[in-house]
Amino acid sequence: MGDRISDLQERIAAAARRAGRAPEEVELVAVSKKFGPETVREAAEHGLRVFGENKVQEAYAKIPECPGGLSWHLVGHLQSNKIRPALELFDVIHSVDSVKLLRGLERVAEETGHRVRACLQVNVSGEAAKFGLAPEALPEALEAARECPHIEIAGLMTMPPFTREPEGAREHFVHLRELRDRCADEWDMPVDGLSMGMSRDFEIAIEEGATWIRIGTDIFGPRR
Numbered sequence: 001m002g003d004r005i006s007d008l009q010e011r012i013a014a015a016a017r018r019a020g021r022a023p024e025e026v027e028l029v030a031v032s033k034k035f036g037p038e039t040v041r042e043a044a045e046h047g048l049r050v051f052g053e054n055k056v057q058e059a060y061a062k063i064p065e066c067p068g069g070l071s072w073h074l075v076g077h078l079q080s081n082k083i084r085p086a087l088e089l090f091d092v093i094h095s096v097d098s099v100k101l102l103r104g105l106e107r108v109a110e111e112t113g114h115r116v117r118a119c120l121q122v123n124v125s126g127e128a129a130k131f132g133l134a135p136e137a138l139p140e141a142l143e144a145a146r147e148c149p150h151i152e153i154a155g156l157m158t159m160p161p162f163t164r165e166p167e168g169a170r171e172h173f174v175h176l177r178e179l180r181d182r183c184a185d186e187w188d189m190p191v192d193g194l195s196m197g198m199s200r201d202f203e204i205a206i207e208e209g210a211t212w213i214r215i216g217t218d219i220f221g222p223r224r
């Protein structure tokens with residue numbers, strides 16, 4: 001795993017340099033879904049500190065068995081009935097995909113005294129099967145976020161549709177970046193982060209401005 005991680009870090013740095021960016025601007029989220037605590041421990045021994053999970057239930061069982069001092073991010077869809085454990089487990093929620101969920105998070109965060117960093121997930125391609133806000137619904141979600149003092153909107157997140165060539169994702173990453181810029185310019189709600197890019201397309205995502213990349217396979221190998 002050490003070789004895969006150093007390889008990956010070199011590719012991240014090279015992609016950042018190609019885009020005239022500092023490699024430190026890109027935070028690696030190691031997506032450990034379907035791998036156990038011993039695998040997380042090994043990755044932590046190689047210096048990784050930020051881990052991602054896509055299911056609250058799996059994370060709930062796994063995280064207590066993992067080394068302390070790690071930061072955990074939720075990258076998958078969050079159901080309303082799992083908000084409470086999600087706030088206990090995760091520092092960042094990348095997948096806020098509806099105004100209803102945003103309001104639910106605020107309600108529970110207020111009640112339990114949590115503060116949460118969140119990304120609004122945008123379905124930039126309009127694919128019916130994907131979670132996420134329609135781009136047109138983003139201004140309304142930002143308005144709603146103003147009324148959520150316990151939630152910091154730390155970024156926008158997207159999952160592009162699968163294309164045969166990873167290059168097909170580029171236009172969707174550009175689209176997300178443009179939406180992020182409009183948050184400040186048109187909607188008076190500055191948002192910094194861009195959570196985009198997975199194993200197959202993270203270099204393109206970095207070239208287009210990603211500040212978080214979510215990588216599973218290239219670190220841990222194929223999932224069963």
Ligand SMILES: *Cc1c(COP(=O)(O)O)cnc(C)c1O
Pocket residue numbers: 031033054075076159198199200214215216217218
């Ligand atoms: C599984 C997953 C990833 C990582 O995917 P890889 O292709 O294995 O790098 C990233 N983001 C989300 C939301 C995921 O569910």
